[in-house]
Amino acid sequence: QKEVEQNSGPLSVPEGAIASLNCTYSDRVSQSFFWYRQYSGKSPELIMSIYSNGDKEDGRFTAQLNKASQYVSLLIRDSQPSDSATYLCAVSNLDSSYKLIFGSGTRLLVRP
Amino acid sequence: KAGVTQTPRYLIKTRGQQVTLSCSPISGHRSVSWYQQTPGQGLQFLFEYFSETQRNKGNFPGRFSGRQFSNSRSEMNVSTLELGDSALYLCASRGPGQGPGELFFGEGSRLTVL
Numbered sequence: 001q002k003e004v005e006q007n008s009g010p011l012s013v014p015e016g017a018i019a020s021l022n023c024t025y026s027d028r029v030s031q032s033f034f035w036y037r038q039y040s041g042k043s044p045e046l047i048m049s050i051y052s053n054g055d056k057e058d059g060r061f062t063a064q065l066n067k068a069s070q071y072v073s074l075l076i077r078d079s080q081p082s083d084s085a086t087y088l089c090a091v092s093n094l095d096s097s098y099k100l101i102f103g104s105g106t107r108l109l110v111r112p
Numbered sequence: 113k114a115g116v117t118q119t120p121r122y123l124i125k126t127r128g129q130q131v132t133l134s135c136s137p138i139s140g141h142r143s144v145s146w147y148q149q150t151p152g153q154g155l156q157f158l159f160e161y162f163s164e165t166q167r168n169k170g171n172f173p174g175r176f177s178g179r180q181f182s183n184s185r186s187e188m189n190v191s192t193l194e195l196g197d198s199a200l201y202l203c204a205s206r207g208p209g210q211g212p213g214e215l216f217f218g219e220g221s222r223l224t225v226l
Contacts, residue, residue: 032211032212032213034213034214042219043202043217043218043219043220044155044202044215044217045217046214046215046216049211049213049214051211088154088155090155090213091213092212092213098143098145098160098162098167098168098212099157099160099168099170100145100147100155100157100213100215101157102147102154102155102156103154104154105154
């Protein structure tokens with residue numbers, strides 16, 4: 001079992017819709033959770049970090065964390081074609097907090 | 113403010129050779145991490161340095177090594193290259209006040225081993 005699992009997609013949504021990206025992790029001691037966006041041929045870019053249970057909103061993005069279910073998600077409201085990219089979920093643990101474990105990413109396609 | 117700079121951007125080597133990649137972090141950032149990205153394995157952690165000290169190392173063979181200099185610039189070295197080392201090598205820096213996983217990535221060094 002992979003430590004961080006994501007559906008590879010592609011997840012296809014129409015412009016203006018809500019895109020929901022999901023991630024599960026296996027290590028219960030995971031403490032910090034991150035969403036990175038990677039455009040094709042580019043490097044990853046941090047878009048959200050979340051450290052405690054619940055929701056965290058930043059503009060059109062909302063990260064949701066449920067540690068009991070070992071589940072973290074990213075919602076993108078009013079999706080735009082420019083949101084088309086691969087979204088990487090990453091986690092770090094208390095005992096090695098400077099090491100990020102990445103999922104394989106979910107490719108999102110926003111159709112105009 | 114300049115971003116994370118990695119050199120070279122592209123390089124081709126043959127099996128058995130060695131390679132050194134360089135990374136200049138964002139000014140004021142003292143933490144530098146290295147990741148390997150491949151289509152099959154995704155992004156995998158190599159190591160992390162802070163103030164010239166390696167704080168974490170990933171599950172890579174000893175052929176992979178790194179160091180950090182007093183000006184926070186970092187290098188990684190891969191010796192005795194294998195075909196499977198072909199990958200995009202990403203360097204990331206983190207500044208004071210940022211969370212452990214809040215990284216700024218460079219554009220990467222794409223290594224092809226023939």
